[in-house]
Amino acid sequence: EAQVTQNPRYLITVTGKKLTVTCSQNMNHEYMSWYRQDPGLGLRQIYYSMNVEVTDKGDVPEGYKVSRKEKRNFPLILESPSPNQTSLYFCASSSGQLTEKLFFGSGTQLSVL
Amino acid sequence: AQSVTQPDIHITVSEGASLELRCNYSYGATPYLFWYVQSPGQGLQLLLKYFSGDTLVQGIKGFEAEFKRSQSSFNLRKPSVHWSDAAEYFCAVGTGNQFYFGTGTSLTVIP
Numbered sequence: 001e002a003q004v005t006q007n008p009r010y011l012i013t014v015t016g017k018k019l020t021v022t023c024s025q026n027m028n029h030e031y032m033s034w035y036r037q038d039p040g041l042g043l044r045q046i047y048y049s050m051n052v053e054v055t056d057k058g059d060v061p062e063g064y065k066v067s068r069k070e071k072r073n074f075p076l077i078l079e080s081p082s083p084n085q086t087s088l089y090f091c092a093s094s095s096g097q098l099t100e101k102l103f104f105g106s107g108t109q110l111s112v113l
Numbered sequence: 114a115q116s117v118t119q120p121d122i123h124i125t126v127s128e129g130a131s132l133e134l135r136c137n138y139s140y141g142a143t144p145y146l147f148w149y150v151q152s153p154g155q156g157l158q159l160l161l162k163y164f165s166g167d168t169l170v171q172g173i174k175g176f177e178a179e180f181k182r183s184q185s186s187f188n189l190r191k192p193s194v195h196w197s198d199a200a201e202y203f204c205a206v207g208t209g210n211q212f213y214f215g216t217g218t219s220l221t222v223i224p
Contacts (some may be wrong), residue, residue, distance in 0.1 A: 031210075042203060043215060044215035045211055045212065048210065059213075101159040102159070106156050107155075
């Protein structure tokens with residue numbers, strides 16, 4: 001089954017404690033991206049990747065890192081989380097053509113205390 | 114600045130009534146346009162998309178949307194709403210290497 005898998009689904013952490021949210025897709029997609037969803041703000045893109053070792057900033061990259069060492073994986077790293085990074089995070093992937101839809105993971109609800 | 118605007122934060126309709134959700138965008142060229150639906154606790158699912166051709170596009174679950182270049186709009190419609198349509202709806206634009214989403218419209222369906 002074609003899917004994007006994010007882990008964990010829920011995460012509670014404290015300020016400054018490094019964390020990683022994993023994202024994996026099984027569709028051989030070239031394009032992967034991370035979004036955060038906040039009430040009243042919709043989804044905002046954090047980072048995206050057009051292919052292995054190719055990443056670029058989205059609209060809200062501050063405080064986040066990503067890597068794309070393998071085609072299927074695109075982890076999101078918060079080196080020093082802060083409370084304003086409390087949000088619902090989604091990973092998504094697509095074939096890379098803008099005409100093609102994004103496949104979304106189920107989301108990671110992150111709370112930073 | 115590039116933007117996607119969904120002016121209605123929340124809409125309530127009766128089951129069986131018609132529905133129209135508004136979306137406006139501001140970009141230089143005709144972008145690729147999408148509508149996604151998010152059910153509670155779920156990721157987003159594509160309803161329909163437009164990138165060229167017929168300006169009225171059909172999607173899943175009985176939804177349709179019409180692209181109007183003169184109004185920079187891509188409104189979503191459904192002639193008869195079902196209780197299962199209660200969800201959050203997002204309009205999105207694909208341009209450059211990125212996708213931009215509106216702030217969403219929450220739909221409540223009352224019996």
